[in-house]
Amino acid sequence: MDLTRRQALQKFATGTAAAVATAGLTTISLPGSAHGEEVKEAPKKAVSMLYDATRCIGCKSCVAACSEANNLTPDTGLSGGLHQAPTDLNAFTKNIIKLYRPADGSQWSYVKQQCMHCVDPTCVAGCSFFALTKNPETGIVSWNGSKCMGCRYCEISCPYHVPKFQWQGMNPKIVKCEFCQERLAAGKNPACTSVCPVQAVVFGNREELLDEARRRIAESPDKYFENRIFGEQDGGGTQVLYLSHLPFEKLGLPNLGTESIPSKYMKWQRKLYSFLVVPTVLYATMVGVIRGSWKEHQHHMLEDQKQTGLRPQL
Numbered sequence: 001m002d003l004t005r006r007q008a009l010q011k012f013a014t015g016t017a018a019a020v021a022t023a024g025l026t027t028i029s030l031p032g033s034a035h036g037e038e039v040k041e042a043p044k045k046a047v048s049m050l051y052d053a054t055r056c057i058g059c060k061s062c063v064a065a066c067s068e069a070n071n072l073t074p075d076t077g078l079s080g081g082l083h084q085a086p087t088d089l090n091a092f093t094k095n096i097i098k099l100y101r102p103a104d105g106s107q108w109s110y111v112k113q114q115c116m117h118c119v120d121p122t123c124v125a126g127c128s129f130f131a132l133t134k135n136p137e138t139g140i141v142s143w144n145g146s147k148c149m150g151c152r153y154c155e156i157s158c159p160y161h162v163p164k165f166q167w168q169g170m171n172p173k174i175v176k177c178e179f180c181q182e183r184l185a186a187g188k189n190p191a192c193t194s195v196c197p198v199q200a201v202v203f204g205n206r207e208e209l210l211d212e213a214r215r216r217i218a219e220s221p222d223k224y225f226e227n228r229i230f231g232e233q234d235g236g237g238t239q240v241l242y243l244s245h246l247p248f249e250k251l252g253l254p255n256l257g258t259e260s261i262p263s264k265y266m267k268w269q270r271k272l273y274s275f276l277v278v279p280t281v282l283y284a285t286m287v288g289v290i291r292g293s294w295k296e297h298q299h300h301m302l303e304d305q306k307q308t309g310l311r312p313q314l
């Protein structure tokens with residue numbers, strides 16, 4: 001896809017606002033913004049995952065299967081090399097199980113975390129170089145290393161703190177769940193959903209999984225928090241859906257409202273663009289950022305030179 005200067009500028013602006021909105025978690029209440037202008041919907045064939053925290057036994061089979069299916073180096077540091085023990089999503093972990101257990105020991109729960117494959121993803125909206133894209137048929141959000149400039153906007157702007165930058169190696173990557181696309185192409189289900197011994201996480205079409213979640217809620221009306229499916233509408237909707245007996249925020253799922261962050265921002269951006277405020281502010285910001293980075297770079301370079309005697313090849 002060709003990238004025009006205007007597109008890059010608009011995407012830079014979207015990413016900046018998204019990062020600001022995410023940092024403030026998360027409602028940028030924009031003056032006079034009307035609702036419902038930019039609503040995006042999941043594709044009809046959207047692939048999806050339903051995780052039911054009330055079923056999960058915390059065995060972490062899904063974590064090991066994800067690592068194996070994605071050829072990731074097992075994160076065994078904390079276990080002294082014995083078994084997978086990642087503490088969070090990281091450069092070698094696309095899927096993790098965490099435990100919520102308050103000090104009084106009451107009402108605990110496991111929770112699975114991976115990319116949510118948002119219906120209107122902030123990471124895609126903010127990536128100035130189209131390195132992150134959402135497949136129009138499956139809705140899978142994937143990363144293209146040949147387009148990525150390593151700016152890490154996606155890492156800052158994602159409201160679920162999912163993408164991680166792999167610093168190690170000569171060719172660093174953005175690491176996040178891409179819904180086991182190669183397995184799907186081979187007619188298999190995603191690895192994490194294939195191994196769960198209690199079907200706490202299941203794979204399917206988004207509409208069908210929403211129906212399944214509604215069925216479970218109807219069957220046990222007092223079991224689930226607010227009788228609600230996280231991801232049906234949260235943050236504009238996600239393709240990973242959650243059921244839980246505890247408030248979703250306790251499980252690290254933020255309260256985003258029903259509108260997506262890019263949707264909120266685009267309305268704001270249109271208003272400001274109409275007064276040419278954004279281009280002016282953005283150019284000034286970009287010049288400031290570049291000058292600041294360059295000065296910092298020079299400072300580090302001089303420090304390195306003092307310590308190592310190395311010189312850049314000019």
Ligand code: SF4
Nearest residue numbers: 115116118121123158
């Ligand atoms: S969860 Fe984050 S990384 Fe995944 S699609 Fe949504 S914004 Fe992008």
Ligand code: SF4
Nearest residue numbers: 066095177180190192
């Ligand atoms: S869909 Fe694949 S990459 Fe994503 S969490 Fe599951 S196993 Fe990992």
Ligand code: SF4
Nearest residue numbers: 056057059060062196
């Ligand atoms: S495999 Fe199933 S039960 Fe085991 S931790 Fe993963 S989601 Fe929970």
